[in-house]
Amino acid sequence: MKLPKLVRYTVAAFAAWGLASVAQAQEQNETVIFAGSVISDADSEPSGPAVILVTDGKITGIYPVDSSDARVLSTDSGVVGRTVIDLSDKTVLPGLIDLHTHLSGDPSGEFWRQATTPPEYSTLIAAKNARITALAGFTTIRDLGSRTDQVTQSLRQATEQGLVPGPRVVTAARTISIVGGHGDVSGFTRQVNDVLTSGFTCTGPIQCAEKVRQASQYGADLIKITATGGVLSQQGRGLEAHFTNPEMVAIVETATSLGLNVAAHAHGARGIEAAARAGVQTIEHGTYIDEDAAEAMKASGTYLVPTLMAFEGIKKGLGKGVYTPIVEEKIRVVASYADNLVPRALELGVPIAFGTDAGVFPHGENAGEFALLVKGGLSNREALASATTVAADVLGLGNEIGQLKPGYSADIIAVDGDPLQDVTVLEDVDFVMVRGRVIE
Template structure:
């Protein structure tokens, strides 16, 4: 797999100049702040050095980037993607496609994602080392893409969502990536194994899932003791835990155990959201995932058992997020890109607004709030001196119209312009 990465060509990256000057027509430094109007940003060695009001056309940097007709703002953050996967297809293909194929798919999707304005993503579920290889490739500038934080394979219960299923027992065993666990001791061991392998975050499947082949619903999976073991072990290693969770009691149990973020949260009720609020648990709603998967209904894309689960969730989309906002649960932007086509990520903003957020709150969810979830609030999520030069440009004002973020005209990641 590593040899495959080294053989990949450079894809449309311009190396950061010694100094770059960006002329912004209207600068939004932070989702909480009003636009400051025309401004000049100086970038050196991948970091923002200074911001001054007004457009300084006398700047003599190594490269002057004229965005004087654009709104310039921080690069966006998607905290729930699957770069190595594409939507649809036959579930059994995982039995015949090599893990290396995920790197090829991931290179394509990383480029689509960054060109859509997402300069940091958290990949929460991939085969073996594929997302780790992509992480290195974008960090070293070998491939075009966002900054990547990756979990690697998710931890799951035997026979649950995230475990291999749908084949004969012999094939299930052969495809098992080795991250199922039973009991507190074994679950702690698997967290340590994930850490050893290079995980930036621990992903678990705390409830059943919509797209897995089991027809047993979306209820809780891990025991409370198992989840507490996972959380305590991860936190002792400096890692956060993200829990895929749909059913209300599984969401409540995950939050009570100290899980850092609930992914999806589809059927979260008042009791579950109250515990999330008390524990400071983030919700990552992934509303766009359901729009994406609904587009494949009735077309032979999904097996009958999966179609049934999809249909039972569609009328719930957005309700839990609305309840979370009302109670003050922190909401971080995440889409589940991979169950729909990568590059569409920004459609999530419009859905969040439809579910009750203001455009400003939606933008914050993908900048400052997401950065806090990732423990990167001093590095990304705003345009400020010392921060990584992750910057995008659009037409219009996304603080007033979230749809403006669906058409990103210019992207810089770590001081590198995506050509």
């Protein structure tokens, strides 16, 4: 049954978002959405035509179109303070979640930009990328390392208040690393390195615990560490463990005492294993995962966030003068291992959650990760779950986001087709609502 076109939502320009959108939100606190079909969560089948009621940013009802509640909402479409949105030819589903982004940066092999980019510019880049990411259907993101202090903490507040269009932001703020390791500044003269250092490097358990407390003081929602060497840092130090075991244990125990989880960038198998044994919640990348590393992850309940789009993105720059010779060599080494990362993880029984490392590749292309996950062996349904219910549980927000149910945040997207049959339809999102606010 196809509903009549009741209202066509007017697209708002980015420049007009600001105060006009806030004022509109104050006047209109109820929205009725006519959906062609609803997928309430990744375990459910499409419902058929339905009506979704949103009140003050929360879902307050989902009704079959032929129900009495739906008929009442259809006939009372002119109620003052109510907006009606017609998505009767779309599939409506929960907003997507990306557990690994870097909103304050865009792709670049020019490492010297760290010495030339002021924090104000990084803030503007973050706002731009927040909008792009939301329009791509990602209504919640976890940001795992910003370019400057307080950028993503400020963005978190601005998107929550509706001052900037964008997703819900969960941020680690600055990354904690060893001195001179991946995540620290390198590639410059000593004097320049000293000036650019983030202040979040540490040596020894006591100092590392202090950095965790400092990150908490500065407003981090979780802790991000670089547990091993990395691909894009300007040094050839290998990809195995950087922190000592006592340092990683101190980081995780201190974070736990503060109610914070730890995400660990980790490539090498022994670094993955050590981070998992220390109790980190997620392993980011996990390139060289093996049986011992997987057993440690399963014992600790640690998720793998594969970031396949990042590997695809950096491979595109090979041989084009984008990266320095040191970085090019590391990319070539990891590329072949990344191609079979998901099949290895599935064979080893490691749980997978959705994350892309957007910022290493262009923001807004996050949904390309779905096809790569399916190619690696996940079903369409499992891939969708990884970016909805599974990711929501990783964030500790499983009772707020990741599903369309009464009482949940109105984080809603709409697409043509059925993502449970072809998850790539999520690469072209037609409608996005975050916390009850329509993003353009």
